[in-house]
Amino acid sequence: MAKTLHGLEGVLANELKAIGAENVEEQRRMVNFTGTTEMLYRANFQVRTATRILLPIHTFKAKDEEELYSIAKKFDWTSIMDLSHKFAVDATVNSSIFTHSHFMALKLKDAIVDHFRDRFGKRPFVDPKNPHIQIHIHIAEQDCTILLDSSGESLHKRGYRLHQDVAPLNEVLAAGLIMLSGWDGTTPFIDPLCGSGTLLIEAALIAKGMAPGIFRKQFAFENWLDFEKETFEKVFNDESYERDIDPIIIGGDISRRAVDFAQSNLKEAGIQKLISIEKQSIFDFFPPEGQGTVITNPPYGERLKKDQITTFYKQLGDTFKQRYQGYSVWVLSGNGEALKNFGLHASNPTTLFNGPIECKYQCYNIYSGSKKAKYQNK
Numbered sequence: 001m002a003k004t005l006h007g008l009e010g011v012l013a014n015e016l017k018a019i020g021a022e023n024v025e026e027q028r029r030m031v032n033f034t035g036t037t038e039m040l041y042r043a044n045f046q047v048r049t050a051t052r053i054l055l056p057i058h059t060f061k062a063k064d065e066e067e068l069y070s071i072a073k074k075f076d077w078t079s080i081m082d083l084s085h086k087f088a089v090d091a092t093v094n095s096s097i098f099t100h101s102h103f104m105a106l107k108l109k110d111a112i113v114d115h116f117r118d119r120f121g122k123r124p125f126v127d128p129k130n131p132h133i134q135i136h137i138h139i140a141e142q143d144c145t146i147l148l149d150s151s152g153e154s155l156h157k158r159g160y161r162l163h164q165d166v167a168p169l170n171e172v173l174a175a176g177l178i179m180l181s182g183w184d185g186t187t188p189f190i191d192p193l194c195g196s197g198t199l200l201i202e203a204a205l206i207a208k209g210m211a212p213g214i215f216r217k218q219f220a221f222e223n224w225l226d227f228e229k230e231t232f233e234k235v236f237n238d239e240s241y242e243r244d245i246d247p248i249i250i251g252g253d254i255s256r257r258a259v260d261f262a263q264s265n266l267k268e269a270g271i272q273k274l275i276s277i278e279k280q281s282i283f284d285f286f287p288p289e290g291q292g293t294v295i296t297n298p299p300y301g302e303r304l305k306k307d308q309i310t311t312f313y314k315q316l317g318d319t320f321k322q323r324y325q326g327y328s329v330w331v332l333s334g335n336g337e338a339l340k341n342f343g344l345h346a347s348n349p350t351t352l353f354n355g356p357i358e359c360k361y362q363c364y365n366i367y368s369g370s371k372k373a374k375y376q377n378k
């Protein structure tokens with residue numbers, strides 16, 4: 001089970017199919033699939049739009065807490081962990097019988113501890129912050145599924161972001177935005193309001209076919225008893241997905257601090273040669289002529305007065321109209337009202353969430369040629 005963010009289920013399903021996953025099935029904020037151990041490692045290492053990959057290990061029905069406890073206690077937990085492993089349990093409950101997720105997590109924790117105590121007279125310890133083994137239980141009515149978290153820290157934590165300025169995009173969301181746009185690395189990619197550079201870095205990784213996992217220090221599956229080191233090394237060293245391509249990727253931001261942060265993040269990712277970033281206002285920047293893609297998330301205006309943000313979005317729309325002919329301009333904004341001032345007709349609107357903020361993600365195709373005839377003015 002690969003978890004993802006709202007709106008990225010389709011992209012994730014395609015990514016999983018591309019690495020050979022079978023029985024790929026989209027659900028709400030997750031995609032189920034089947035595959036080998038190698039596939040599990042590959043999904044963690046290579047897939048850009050999953051936040052974590054969970055492996056179901058036991059499914060059963062339970063009519064009450066006692067039955068859940070006794071079935072879970074009978075499961076052979078020594079196949080999963082030993083007494084030296086610290087573990088943690090959490091629960092997701094959607095049931096009229098079981099109502100408290102925290103209580104169900106405690107029940108499962110007791111079942112695991114008692115299983116070991118009965119067999120060895122000793123118990124493994126719990127470490128909710130830094131567990132070797134993270135266990136989830138999902139309960140839907142009477143259907144219980146116990147799953148192992150193979151990822152550990154959420155996969156959006158790639159490991160290249162040393163610094164972040166205000167309101168950085170989640171890396172999984174940034175990769176999803178690029179994949180939804182269909183940009184393939186062959187035309188310029190621009191984020192003229194790039195902040196700490198998340199979209200630029202994810203664009204470079206996508207264009208070059210570089211796995212997002214190369215920066216991670218650890219995946220939870222490396223702690224598992226059945227960890228196959230050689231299989232993971234095979235996945236880690238597989239360069240067959242990499243592409244020999246020199247994409248044009250350009251960023252800019254008006255804030256010196258943001259540009260400095262973005263540059264140190266690029267350095268950390270080792271891709272500083274692939275991306276150029278300048279400290280400049282979007283209003284002073286001219287993109288390369290011809291076709292290209294802009295993906296950006298401008299300020300939503302929480303710290304600005306309403307007329308200031310209205311004017312800012314109007315100026316942004318005018319700038320795209322005048323300078324970006326031939327470009328597809330994709331904008332993610334949590335300020336739907338302000339977006340109306342763009343003065344451009346949007347296509348492909350999608351609802352996504354940037355953290356808790358509901359956002360619109362939509363594309364403006366800026367046609368070249370006669371301004372009057374082809375600007376899709378409202």
Ligand SMILES: C[S@@+](CC[C@H](N)C(=O)[O-])C[C@H]1O[C@@H](n2cnc3c(N)ncnc32)[C@H](O)[C@@H]1O
Pocket residue numbers: 165166167168169170192193194195196197198199252253254255258280281282283297298299300
């Ligand atoms: C929401 S943040 C972008 C965050 C970025 N996507 C990231 O992942 O870090 C918006 C950015 O727009 C920048 N900005 C605001 N006005 C600008 C302007 N006129 N020209 C260029 N950048 C501007 C801000 O400095 C801020 O970094």
